[in-house]
């Protein structure tokens with residue numbers, strides 16, 4: 001009876017140890033996953049391996065499908081909100097955010113890769129404009145002035161960038177999403193109210 005009890009106690013200790021080591025293993029795995037995710041965010045973005053030769057222009061807002069209707073996200077708030085959104089985001093990253101007041105916020109350093117446009121990340125600078133990008137909200141004058149100033153600086157630092165390599169996200173991403181049986185462009189930014197021709201003329 002006594003021996004049996006001891007054996008039982010030993011068995012439960014072994015079980016407990018197994019459970020604890022499983023728990024430890026899980027914790028360790030979790031830590032590794034968290035680190036792997038963190039590695040893709042602002043602080044840990046990787047250094048460039050190719051020459052920077054382009055700029056991709058974005059609007060924060062974008063289309064989505066809700067109950068069979070294409071809606072645009074609100075892009076509410078100013079630059080502080082969005083630069084910290086990208087800093088915390090597990091996958092997405094950005095070099096600059098320019099808000100409606102014309103304030104410029106720096107995110108990922110120019111010499112590091114940011115995840116902002118599929119296929120364009122290794123060699124491009126990403127700039128987000130705080131706007132719905134829905135073709136209804138006008139861009140503010142101060143915002144575009146700030147963009148011209150920022151781009152002038154970027155082009156002086158990276159001579160490989162020419163006017164023709166400053167593109168809109170909508171120019172370089174043709175992926176679609178479905179809404180109410182119809183296909184819609186997923187990346188419509190910066191949208192029809194963004195005066196691209198005028199911008200290039202000012203550079």
Ligand SMILES: [Zn+2]
Pocket residue numbers: 057058059116169187189
């Ligand atoms: Zn975009």
